Amino acid sequence: MGTIVKCKRFILVKNLLKLSFPRFVCASAMNHALPHIIRTYKSPQRDGLNCKIWEAARATSAFPKIFKPTSISIDGRRNNFVDGAGQCNNPVKHVLAEAEVLFPHRHITCIVSIGAGCAELATVRSIYKPLQIIARNCKQTEQEMLRIFKDNSAVYLRFNVEHGLANIGWEEWERLGDVSAHTETYLMEVEVAKNMEHAVKVLCEANISAMNCRDRELSRSSTCAESSYSQ
Secondary structure, eight states: OHHHHHHHHHHHHHHHHHOOOOOEEEEEETTOSSEEEEESSOOSSOOOOOOOHHHHHHHHHOOTTTSOOEEEEETTEEEEEEETHHHHSSTHHHHHHHHHHHOTTOOOOOEEEEOSOOOOHHHHHHHOHHHHHHHHHHHHHHHHHHHHTTTOTTSEEEEOOOSSOTTSOTTOGGGHHHHHHHHHHHHTSHHHHHHHHHHHHHHHHHHHHHHHHHHHHHHHHHHHHHHHHHO
16 A cells, blocks of 8 residues: 555656646846746736746845846846845735736635745844845735735645744854754644645645646547547
């Protein structure tokens, strides 16, 4: 039985890797107030940046004071981009906007939002002003989402370590052991574990449904091709 379960899991993961899901990252142009959405897909209503994957990765991770800005060409002009965290460190509102455009008649089953740990504003204020803005924006976005989905709290699931990470700097990679310990403690909380189980269940069901839809479409395409060939 263990071998069968393992085999099924392998097949599930192997099939999931074949599926193509829309993805995007956020980056901020240094001369523009609003964040840019860099997509792996074409939006029917919005134009996006046409750049390479490594350029998108550099742009969305170029946090000020830690990494240098990266240059991306827009309409023939080079623009410097930095991490979009200052404007949308929790980009869930952009996720909703993109979903409405791509899937206008679909029901939202679950939104999983993963934070980088709660920062106390008093600590942030003494370190770096942009971090204070990021902390405020994340909290405001979280509260806004909770109000939107107040009638169904299981839709928006926010996972964010609440204690222990405020005094660990972004550049202190040698303290990853402390980050891991605080994260494990957070995941053992009853409500967090409950939400984790719900998220895993919903996402697995959605992925299996997507694979079934893809298989049906492939089957119909194959049938049509065989019919056309026989004629």
